[in-house]
Amino acid sequence: MTDPALPARHDFLRRHNFGLVLTTIAARGPLSRAQLAVDTGLTKATVSQLAERLVSCGLVRELEPARGAVGRPGSPLELDRKGIVGLGVEIAADYLAVCAADLSGAVVIHRVEGRDNRGAAPSAVIDRVAALVHAVREDLQATGRSALGVSVAVPGLVEGGHTVRLAPNLPGWTDLPLAAHLSVALATQLPIEAENEANLAALAELWYGIATDLDFIHVSGEIGVGGGVVVDGAVFRGVRGFAGELGHVTVDPAGPLCGCGSTGCLEQYAGQDALLRAAGVTGDSSTRDGDPNGPLRELVSRAEAGDERTTAALDAAGRAIGLAVAAVVNILDVPTVVLGGIYAPLAQWLVAPVEAELRLRALANRWDPVTVLVSTLGTQAAVRGAAGVCVDRVLRDPVSYFPVLQLG
Amino acid sequence: MTDPALPARHDFLRRHNFGLVLTTIAARGPLSRAQLAVDTGLTKATVSQLAERLVSCGLVRELEPARGAVGRPGSPLELDRKGIVGLGVEIAADYLAVCAADLSGAVVIHRVEGRDNRGAAPSAVIDRVAALVHAVREDLQATGRSALGVSVAVPGLVEGGHTVRLAPNLPGWTDLPLAAHLSVALATQLPIEAENEANLAALAELWYGIATDLDFIHVSGEIGVGGGVVVDGAVFRGVRGFAGELGHVTVDPAGPLCGCGSTGCLEQYAGQDALLRAAGVTGDSSTRDGDPNGPLRELVSRAEAGDERTTAALDAAGRAIGLAVAAVVNILDVPTVVLGGIYAPLAQWLVAPVEAELRLRALANRWDPVTVLVSTLGTQAAVRGAAGVCVDRVLRDPVSYFPVLQLG
Numbered sequence: 016m017t018d019p020a021l022p023a024r025h026d027f028l029r030r031h032n033f034g035l036v037l038t039t040i041a042a043r044g045p046l047s048r049a050q051l052a053v054d055t056g057l058t059k060a061t062v063s064q065l066a067e068r069l070v071s072c073g074l075v076r077e078l079e080p081a082r083g084a085v086g087r088p089g090s091p092l093e094l095d096r097k098g099i100v101g102l103g104v105e106i107a108a109d110y111l112a113v114c115a116a117d118l119s120g121a122v123v124i125h126r127v128e129g130r131d132n133r134g135a136a137p138s139a140v141i142d143r144v145a146a147l148v149h150a151v152r153e154d155l156q157a158t159g160r161s162a163l164g165v166s167v168a169v170p171g172l173v174e175g176g177h178t179v180r181l182a183p184n185l186p187g188w189t190d191l192p193l194a195a196h197l198s199v200a201l202a203t204q205l206p207i208e209a210e211n212e213a214n215l216a217a218l219a220e221l222w223y224g225i226a227t228d229l230d231f232i233h234v235s236g237e238i239g240v241g242g243g244v245v246v247d248g249a250v251f252r253g254v255r256g257f258a259g260e261l262g263h264v265t266v267d268p269a270g271p272l273c274g275c276g277s278t279g280c281l282e283q284y285a286g287q288d289a290l291l292r293a294a295g296v297t298g299d300s301s302t303r304d305g306d307p308n309g310p311l312r313e314l315v316s317r318a319e320a321g322d323e324r325t326t327a328a329l330d331a332a333g334r335a336i337g338l339a340v341a342a343v344v345n346i347l348d349v350p351t352v353v354l355g356g357i358y359a360p361l362a363q364w365l366v367a368p369v370e371a372e373l374r375l376r377a378l379a380n381r382w383d384p385v386t387v388l389v390s391t392l393g394t395q396a397a398v399r400g401a402a403g404v405c406v407d408r409v410l411r412d413p414v415s416y417f418p419v420l421q422l423g
Numbered sequence: 424m425t426d427p428a429l430p431a432r433h434d435f436l437r438r439h440n441f442g443l444v445l446t447t448i449a450a451r452g453p454l455s456r457a458q459l460a461v462d463t464g465l466t467k468a469t470v471s472q473l474a475e476r477l478v479s480c481g482l483v484r485e486l487e488p489a490r491g492a493v494g495r496p497g498s499p500l501e502l503d504r505k506g507i508v509g510l511g512v513e514i515a516a517d518y519l520a521v522c523a524a525d526l527s528g529a530v531v532i533h534r535v536e537g538r539d540n541r542g543a544a545p546s547a548v549i550d551r552v553a554a555l556v557h558a559v560r561e562d563l564q565a566t567g568r569s570a571l572g573v574s575v576a577v578p579g580l581v582e583g584g585h586t587v588r589l590a591p592n593l594p595g596w597t598d599l600p601l602a603a604h605l606s607v608a609l610a611t612q613l614p615i616e617a618e619n620e621a622n623l624a625a626l627a628e629l630w631y632g633i634a635t636d637l638d639f640i641h642v643s644g645e646i647g648v649g650g651g652v653v654v655d656g657a658v659f660r661g662v663r664g665f666a667g668e669l670g671h672v673t674v675d676p677a678g679p680l681c682g683c684g685s686t687g688c689l690e691q692y693a694g695q696d697a698l699l700r701a702a703g704v705t706g707d708s709s710t711r712d713g714d715p716n717g718p719l720r721e722l723v724s725r726a727e728a729g730d731e732r733t734t735a736a737l738d739a740a741g742r743a744i745g746l747a748v749a750a751v752v753n754i755l756d757v758p759t760v761v762l763g764g765i766y767a768p769l770a771q772w773l774v775a776p777v778e779a780e781l782r783l784r785a786l787a788n789r790w791d792p793v794t795v796l797v798s799t800l801g802t803q804a805a806v807r808g809a810a811g812v813c814v815d816r817v818l819r820d821p822v823s824y825f826p827v828l829q830l831g
Contacts, residue, residue, distance in 0.1 A: 172787060180790065190790075230662050242754065246662075253756020254638050254654075257787040260753040265746055265784055268675060277784045338673055342750045345668040346650065348661020376673055376685045379580060379665040382588060382598075 026421060029065075030414045032057060036065045037074060037094075037410045041118070045078055045091035066092055072417045073098040074118065074409070094118040100160050101405025102151065104144055105168040105212060105398040108133050108184040108238035109287075111140075113147045114395075115155060115162065116402035118410065120223055123160065124151055125395065133238075137187050138196070145200035163416050164405040165205055167193060168212035168397040170239050172257045176208040183263070183275045183282075184239045208404075213241025213259050214250045215400030216392075220353050221245050222403050224392045231388075232349050234261060234336060235356035235396065236290075240282045244349060251347075262286065264339040284335035287357055290314065293328035308394075311357050318364055329364035336365065337372025344377040344385055355390030356397075362389040434829060437473075438822045440465060444473050445482060445502075445818045449526070453486055453499035474500055480825045481506040482526065482817070502526040508568050509813025510559065512552055513576040513620060513806040516541050516592040516646035517695075519548075521555045522803075523563060523570065524810035526818065528631055531568065532559055533803065537717075541646075545595050546604070553608035571824050572813040573613055575601060576620035576805040578647050580665045584616040591671070591683045591690075592647045616812075621649025621667050622658045623808030624800075628761050629653050630811050632800045639796075640757050642669060642744060643764035643804065644698075648690045652757060659755075670694065672747040692743035695765055698722065701736035716802075719765050726772055737772035744773065745780025752785040752793055763798030764805075770797040 032055075039054050040046055048066060052059040069075040076095040096117040105112040109131060115124040128147065132140050144167075152162060171182025177194035194207045201207075217233035220226040226233070226245070233243040242261025244251040252258050262282040263275050270279025283289050287310070296313050317325040340352050352369070354362050366387050373385050390396060414420050440463075447462050448454055456474060460467040477483040484503040504525040513520040517539060523532040536555065540548050552575075560570060579590025585602035602615045609615075625641035628634040634641070634653065641651040650669025652659040660666050670690040671683050678687025691697050695718070704721050725733040748760050760777070762770050774795050781793050798804060822828050 181786065183786070244754070251755070254758050255756055255787065255791065257756040258754060260756075260786045263753050263784070263786045264750045266676070268746060275786055338676060339750075342672045342747075343754055345671050346652070346666060346751055346754060347659070348663055348665040348668075350662050376671070378589065378591070378668045378671045378683055379663065383663065 029421060030412070032061065033065055033069065033413050033420055034411045036062060037069060037413055040075060040092055041094055041410050045093040047089045047091050049089060051092065068420050069413065070095075072413070072420060074413055074417075096121065098160055099409065100155060100162050101402045101407075101409065102148065102162040102165045103168065103215075103398045103401025103403070103405065104148060104165060105401060106132060106140060106144065106185070107170060107212070107397075111144060111147060112395075112398040113144075113151050114398040114402045115151060115160070116399065116406055117160075118406055120399075120403050120406055122399065122402075124154060125398070126151065132185060137185075137191055140185075141193070141196050141200050144197065148201060162205065162405075163409050165197070165201075165207045166215070166401040166404045167197065167207065167209045168215045168401045169193065169209055170212050170237060170241065172260070173209045173211050174256060176210065179209065180257075183273075206408075210401070210404065211241070211243070211256070211259065212237075212397040213243040213261075214252065215243075215398075215404060216241065216355055216396035217243025217245050217250055217259075217353075217400070219392055219396040219400035219403060220355065220390055221248065222407075223399060224353075224390055224396065225388050226351065226353050229351050230349055231351035231353050232259075232261070232340065232343050232347075233353045233355050233390070233396070234340060234358065235390075236285060236287060236354075236358040236361075237356050237394070238287050240286050240336075241356070242343070244343070244347065246347075246349075261339055261343065264342055266335045266338050281335055281339045285332040287311070290328055290332050290357075293331065294322075294325040295328075296325075311360065315360055318361070326364060329361060330368050333365040333368030334372055337369040338376060340369065340385075341373050341376035341380075344373065344379065348379060349385075350383070351386045351388060353388045353390050355392065356394050359390040359393035437829065438820070440469065441473055441477065441821050441828055442819045444470060445477060445821055448483060448500055449502055449818050453501040455497045455499050457497060459500065476828050477821065478503075480821070480828060482821055482825070504529065506568055507817065508563060508570050509810045509815075509817065510556065510570040510573045511576065511623075511806045511809025511811070511813065512556060512573060513809060514540060514548060514552065514593075515578060515620070515805075519552060519555060520803075520806040521552075521559050522806040522810045523559060523568070524807065524814055525568075526814055528807075528811050528814055530807065530810075532562060533806070534559065540593060545593075545599055548593075549601070549604050549608050552605065556609060570613065570813075571817050573605070573609075573615045574623070574809040574812045575605065575615070575617045576623045576809045577601065577617055578620050578645060578649065580668070581617045581619050582664060584618065587617060588665075591681075614816075618809070618812065619649070619651075619664070619667065620645075620805040621651040621669075622660065623651075623806075623812060624649065624763055624804035625651025625653050625658055625667075625761075625808070627800055627804040627808035627811060628763065628798055629656065630815075631807060632761075632798055632804065633796050634759065634761050637759050638757055639759035639761050640667075640669070640748065640751050640755075641761045641763050641798070641804070642748060642766065643798075644693060644695060644762075644766040644769075645764050645802070646695050648694050648744075649764070650751070652751070652755065654755075654757070669747055669751065672750055674743045674746050689743055689747045693740040695719070698736055698740050698765075701739065702730075702733040703736075704733075719768065723768055726769070734772060737769060738776050741773040741776030742780055745777040746784060748777065748793075749781050749784035749788075752781065752787065756787060757793075758791070759794045759796060761796045761798050763800065764802050767798040767801035 077090040100115040103114040172180040179191045182188035240262030242259040267279040273280035485498040508523040511522040580588040587599045590596035643649045648670030650667040675687040681688035
């Protein structure tokens with residue numbers, strides 16, 4: 016009796032096992048084939064066979080055999096960091112960024128261009144992104160590297176990994192099929208996906224930053240304020256993928272009108288423009304092409320000089336962040352907060368008011384205080400998370416990028 | 424070569440399969456053994472063997488064979504609803520309730536006793552609960568039924584299924600090992616667990632109420648305001664089990680002081696006492712032993728009569744609920760809200776302001792509006808959910824209640 020389902024099942028298992036070997040090397044490498052067999056539960060023969068193919072595709076490389084080892088040492092395997100990269104793009108209200116990361120997630124190229132994207136048509140922004148990506152790909156090619164996918168971080172609600180439903184700080188970015196447009200602009204078959212920037216920033220903190228193995232909410236200050244909730248090692252996206260819109264949690268219903276149409280949103284107290292206005296830093300970031308960090312640096316130096324208006328603005332922003340995060344803690348019982356984006360360099364003025372509001376407003380805080388951490392990635396987190404997502408997809412399912420792995 | 428792990432593994436599978444058969448009958452019964460084999464993926468011989476034992480323990484019963492069926496019809500199996508019940512208890516600020524539910528979740532006994540539990544010592548409340556449970560168990564015994572477990576709904580933060588960390592509306596209920604105390608007071612070996620009342624109410628809406636198969640937040644109005652978030656068929660409990668504390672989300676930081684120590688909590692606008700005060704209904708519910716629904720009925724009749732102070736109070740409460748729920752929608756992307764507890768009979772005055780605030784403040788609401796539903800279980804939801812949790816545990820793992828199932 017033959018079972019027509021069997022070959023398909025065998026293929027499926029083999030496909031799964033390629034990912035298993037690769038993610039195990041990523042998490043614990045360098046590893047010998049024998050250790051890989053132990054760690055994956057596969058036979059040594061299977062591991063050797065899979066590894067040979069991963070090496071031939073440039074995903075894994077063989078190190079020199081360990082010297083002085085007893086018996087036949089075998090060459091340890093590690094990720095091949097010389098060839099394949101993931102490309103991350105960030106479209107922020109006031110800058111564009113592109114990042115290429117190797118298979119370990121390490122940054123190979125990182126470029127930021129200050130730009131007022133709020134005053135530009137989406138198509139012009141997409142064309143500029145395409146030009147930046149194109150330049151980065153040429154530089155990669157010159158060093159023998161190539162990208163396997165592009166992931167785009169957007170400050171708004173992204174549906175299905177492809178369409179921007181709404182980006183409150185990017186007028187005109189409504190119901191925009193970003194992935195499709197960018198595919199056309201890049202004239203590429205590369206897989207392209209879009210995702211909320213705060214979710215990607217949170218993943219970067221989980222993978223490369225301060226929050227390894229934690230459950231946390233990452234609060235990222237930019238022009239807007241993003242929230243990314245990580246529970247059990249994954250971003251909590253909600254039913255439609257719109258979870259984590261912390262910037263539009265109401266801090267005070269009698270507060271100022273927000274671009275989203277509501278009143279008293281967190282963004283109106285702790286977004287970058289609101290902070291600059293309250294601190295009296297002249298002009299907001301939308302007027303500055305060029306260095307996107309200029310206004311932020313001015314804010315930091317004023318605070319360091321003890322300027323009262325600035326420290327009062329930061330205290331009020333910290334209070335507002337704390338109030339909104341207390342709502343998250345009351346609703347979700349998240350034990351850790353990571354302050355990221357522009358809040359990282361401002362943390363010394365923000366942590367105390369955030370903690371004070373948490374003590375006051377988060378019910379569980381009194382016997383098990385929420386831990387407030389400061390991002391080590393700052394405003395780079397979203398674009399690094401975007402590049403990391405591409406790499407993560409390759410590691411989990413290399414066969415979908417290299418169908419040749421399955422042949423023969 | 425013998426493997427010492429094998430018999431244990433066989434036992435584990437068998438234990439799992441008892442639960443599989445029982446939950447399949449619960450979800451889709453009555454079912455023939457043949458259909459059960461198809462639905463569970465087990466062989467018909469295994470199904471017959473497991474079913475025979477489930478029948479002998481009083482968990483399943485055999486119906487008359489279907490008449491006129493072709494071939495050997497076989498007797499369909501359904502849950503035995505005559506013997507085993509789960510017991511639910513609710514300790515509210517202003518009443519106690521006990522509910523016995525059969526294996527299908529149907530209510531066998533439901534008793535409510537108005538009582539001011541805020542003015543009583545925890546030990547006195549626990550003694551009164553024990554007396555009520557004792558009386559219900561005697562009545563059950565008289566009809567040949569018996570309880571397999573007790574689950575207690577508490578308006579506060581419950582850790583580990585046994586200890587009340589904090590109940591803002593029950594002074595003195597701090598770090599109280601409720602399950603252990605109740606075990607002693609009942610002098611029983613029955614498994615006893617405690618859980619946040621809002622989480623249990625949400626499960627009742629999922630299992631028996633308006634929210635079958637939905638992702639939703641259940642907002643339950645009582646003296647306090649509870650929130651229970653259900654995603655993918657399970658309550659989202661958070662890392663420590665304290666998720667869903669909607670009543671202490673800040674509606675207005677300049678608002679009145681709350682019992683929890685914070686200011687402007689939702690409870691101060693939409694909790695039962697706040698509502699009664701704002702509507703001018705004399706005295707709050709804490710002064711009334713006896714009928715716990717008296718003040719609520721007065722509120723409803725005033726609203727029905729068009730009393731302006733009452734409808735204004737309900738409008739303000741609805742606005743406050745809508746603001747807090749908008750925070751939940753922004754943070755979690757939950758597409759449905761169920762108004763429960765005292766909000767069910769008040770829904771006709773609450774739904775419009777709740778929806779208005781969601782339109783204003785929930786970012787995703789404009790192209791995919793949040794659905795506002797009204798609980799069909801009202802203030803019975805928590806105690807029915809508590810009884811249901813006991814039943815659910817029996818259905819999922821009958822062997823832990825009837826070790827005899829595994830023998831021989």
